[in-house]
Amino acid sequence: MTKLKINSKSVEVDVEDETPLLWVIREHVGLTGTKYGCGVAQCGACTVHLNGEATRSCVLPISAVSEDDEIVTIEGLAEGDTPHPVQSAWAELDVAQCGYCQVGMIMAASSLLNQNADPSDEDIRAEITNICRCGTYPRVLAGVMRAAERMRG
Amino acid sequence: MQATINDAARLSRRSFLGASGAAAGAFTFGFSFPLASPGLARTSAPEVNAWVVVKPDETVVIRIARIEMGQGSLTGLSQLVAEELECDWDKVTFELVKPGKNSARNNVWGRQSTGGSRAIRGSHEYVRKGGATARAMLVEAAAREWGVPAGECSVSKGVITHDASGRSTTYGAVAKAANAITPPDEVILKDPADWTIAGQPVKRIDTMDKLNGALVYSTDVTFPDMLVAVPKACPVHGGKLVSFDASAITNMRGVEHVLRVDDETVAVVADTFWRAKTALDALPIEWDEGENAGVSSETIAEMLREGLTAETPYIGNEAGDAKGVLAGADRVIEADYSFPYLNHAPMEVLSATIRWTPERCEMWGATQVPESALSAMAEAAGLAPEACEVNVTRIGGSFGRRLQSDYVGMATRIARQIPNRYVKMMWTREEDMVQGRFHPVTQCRLRAAVDTDGNLEALHMRISGQSIAAYAFPGAMTENGDPFVFQGLNPDGDETAIGYTIPNLLVDHAMRNPHIRPGAWRGVNLNQNAVYLESFIDEIAHETGQDPLDFRRKLMANHPKHLAVLEAAARGVGWDTPPPEGIHRGLAQIMGFGSYVAAAAEVSVSDGWVKIHRIVAATDPGHVVNPQQVEAQVAGSFVYGLSAMLYGECTVRDGRIEQENFDTYNVMRLDEMPEVEVIAIPSGGFWGGVGEPTIAVAAPAVLNAIFAATGKRVRNMPLQNFDFRANPS
Incomplete structure (x- = not known):
């Protein structure tokens, strides 16, 4: 059995060592907010926070994660009923289209803002490399800016 | 452990937007x-x-x-x-x-x-x-x-x-x-x-449910005791499944079934996707690749090239005597263009969850055509449609791929072999990439006769290539061919008419259908036709020393709605004033899906690095039901259209599609996104579509700007095949 801490809760799963964290989260823990897009760390739909850093979970074997690591998925990003500022900004600007990639976008954006409270347009363009096929990029850019403003107060 | 969706993370809209939201x-x-x-x-x-x-x-x-x-x-x-x-x-x-x-x-x-x-x-x-x-x-x-x-x-x-x-x-x-x-x-x-x-x-x-992970997409559907099936079809379309050695994987953890799904498909069924996929990767499979195993992009191009001069094409638009005028013209300008195979590559792979019993069959999953999904399922289930139902879920993008219900039939054929169980069939990204229903390949030869004053006297557009309808929607074919190949080039009508009056015009199509399975890809045939027509019109303008906007205006007097969006885009980009130092501009317009669209692009090119700075897009869909959503669709269209222009190409070798994931089928990311300004000018009196038409003007507007910057005419997408590279910000 492998012990994990996901969204501040301890869980135990019985999986093969090489199973990527993505599939543990989706199929064994049952949190389907984290998405499969490519399986090769190209698209970022599977982005979670590992100890606060955006991590592409589709290529991270569970054996590389310990029970001391803090894993946060989209389901655990909000503080109770209070959405994360990135989620609020996304709602205000109606960023999502199909929405499938947006959970990964939001996890990437919130991680970026943890490390850089005042990102420039160029910072955001360079740091958020997730793929969106609907074409939400302009509003993603605006959404990160809006969230950054809110987080700085 | 099979937990349910984390309810604690559910957030009300009220808490997002406040009580007045x-x-x-x-x-x-x-x-x-x-x-x-x-x-x-x-x-x-x-x-x-x-x-x-x-x-x-x-x-x-x-x-x-x-x-x-x-x-x-x-x-x-x-x-x-x-x-x-x-x-x-x-x-x-x-x-x-x-x-x-x-x-x-x-x-x-x-x-x-x-x-x-x-x-x-x-x-x-x-x-x-x-x-x-x-x-x-x-x-x-x-x-x-x-x-x-x-x-x-x-x-x-x-x-x-x-x-x-x-x-x-x-x-x-x-x-x-x-x-x-x-x-x-x-x-x-x-x-x-x-x-x-x-x-x-x-x-x-x-x-709201899209922002907290709560929304259940097709691949998120979960039932107690559900199995997950991961299929693999012969990578050469039309090839057959000969055999597979199930004994090599039946001892792998979680594997419950290894199934022949149909003539060309095998599936591994396990307790989870990951275990099924891992076992499938280890499964020895023998294919009969059939007669298409020797086909390559080169042989397909050769097949299409023959069509450029073939006799007895299907005529889509004819006025005057284009061939006669061309034969006697003082000056003929001509060029050959091509458009590659493209995969829809929606972010969510194909899937469907089916439960089959001898009496009833139900699906939970994504489709663009619920009625077709229902009939495909009923047929594969061996049941009357009245004994079947499709529980439609939301989709993680689709762009035309799920207009075809092949995957629904496949999922049903799997579930039928495992009665009374919920079986989620889910494709890998690799399967989704090679078993797509691809944007069809075409080539186009354009020949224009111009007089000494630079007036366009005659134009012949010969399109050679693949018909989507012939494969996917045979009921839409006429006795002459596929009428949809003339999108944007039709003589008149309120759906997709050409915006130029050319005294001698011939638009015809020689159908050449390679074995790669085609489908309607967001924008459909308007995509290549806009590249062909709008790039070539730009060529004629430059060859005859005329401003591309002025040249178009001369041809558009009888097409006020086409002209209005073009003028709006040109005005928005500041066409009448010189661009900033190092910036070059291009224009394109087209009518499709009942709407009139145009784009003006600003680019710079330095040492082969192309940077798309700014796009001004104008659209007249007649009526606008939600302006900010029209804005989102039009702006988003440039991501889809420019991804194709920059990188999009599925190549064929040994009969199979070569690109298997986003590492070889690249798409545009945030760092390449230009600023997009959207001008909606609904003129009333008709209802046009919004989701697709603008895609078609994205590539030609930018390609024309690249020509303005470099004097190099890119006639074969994508740009990455030339000495151009996209320049991130």
Whole structure:
């Protein structure tokens, strides 16, 4: 059995060592907010926070994660009923289209803002490399800016 | 351990937007798998009519028959119903119609098929009538209760008032009685000029669950004791499955079945996707690749090249005598273009969850055509359609891929071999990439005759290449060929007419169908036709020393709507003033899906690095139901269209598609996104589509700007095959 801490809760799963964290989260823990897009760390739909850093979970074997690591998925990003500022900004600007990639976008954006409270347009363009096929990029850019403003107060 | 979706993370719309936020309550409408299915079953209150349910708590549930896959029509259609219903928009929520139910009710919700940018333009009238009829019934119910004429009652935000007696009631209070009222034979729809809900930039009503992970997409469907099937079909389309050695993997953990699905497909079924995929990767499979194993991109190009000069083509547009004028012309300008195979590459791979029993078969999953999914499932299930149902889920992008129901039949054939179990079939990204239904390949030879004053006297466009309809929609073929290959080039009509008057014009098509399976890819045939026509018009302008805008104006006098969007885009980009140092501009316009669109691009090119700085896009869709969603669709169209222009190409070697994932099928990312300004100029009097047409002008506007910058004419997409590279910010 492998012990994990996901969204501040301890869980135990019985999986093969090489199973990527993505599939543990989706199929064994049952949190389907984290998405499969490519399986090769190209698209970022599977982005979670590992100890606060955006991590592409589709290529991270569970054996590389310990029970001391803090894993946060989209389901655990909000503080109770209070959405994360990135989620609020996304709602205000109606960023999502199909929405499938947006959970990964939001996890990437919130991680970026943890490390850089005042990102420039160029910072955001360079740091958020997730793929969106609907074409939400302009509003993603605006959404990160809006969230950054809110987080700085 | 099989936990359910983390309810603690569910966030109400109220907490996102504050108490005054639009449309509180939609979050409660997330799917509650596994026990309830998403659809009509969740409604406890009786309907007023097929489109409207009002619950005792005043929640207004609007039925949505068309598919929402990111384009926003779920909200737009709700606005149209709510506008006529005159309900409180803040209390609107929705539910999705099932095709079996639709069929059982004599297709009361109309066509569910969602493609061709048709969701709103193809249903606006009857959904508005649905809302207006429900309103009339609700008012009549109140009037009867009060014993007053309905004509003396008024409605505002779901509150019915009889001024003379000072009485008032609510939709929720009279909804049950309204259900028994005979609907009026006729209702008068509002003048769009009087709209207060439709036409407004309201936010989508289905956003909240997309932001917290709660929304259940097709691949998220989960049932207790469910199995997951991962299929692999012969990578050479049309090839056959000969054999596989199941014994090599049956001892692998979680594996329960290794199945022959059909003539060309094997599937591994396990307790999880990851275990099924891992076992499938280890499964020895023997294919009979068949006669197409030797086909390559080069042989396909050769096949199409022959069509450029072939006799007896299918003529799509003919005026005057183009060939004769070309034969005697002083000056002929000519060029050959091509357009590659493209994969839709939606973010969510194909999937469907099916439970088959000898008596009944049901699907939970994504489709763009619920009625086709239902019939494909019924056929594969060996059951009558009445014994089947499709529980439509939301889609993580689709762009035309799920117009074909091949994967539904496949999932059913798997589930039928495992009776009484829920089986989720889910493709890998690699399978999705090689078993796509690809944007078809074409080539085009363009020949223009110009006189000494630079007037375009004759144009011959010979298109050679693949027909989508011949493979996917044979019922749409005419005896002469595939009429859809002339999108954007038709002589007239309100769907997709050419915007130029050319005295001698010939547009014809030589159908050449390689074995790679084609499909409608967002924008469909408008994509290549816009590249061919708009790049070549730009070539003629430059060759004859004319400004590309002035040259077009001379040809567009009889096409005021085409011209209006072109002028708007040109004005927006500042065409009449010189661009900033190092910046170069390009234009394109086209009509498709009933709308008129144009784009002006600004680019710079330095040492082969192309940077797309700015796009100004203009669109005239007749009516705009939600301006901020039209803006999102038009801006997003440049991501799809420019991804194709920069990187998009699926190549064929040894009969199979070579690109298997995003590492070799690159797409545009945030760092390459230009600034996009959207100018919507709805001129009224018609209803055009929005989701697709603008894609087509993205590439030619930028390619024309690249020519302006470099003098190099890119006639074969994508740009990455030339000495150009996209320059991130």
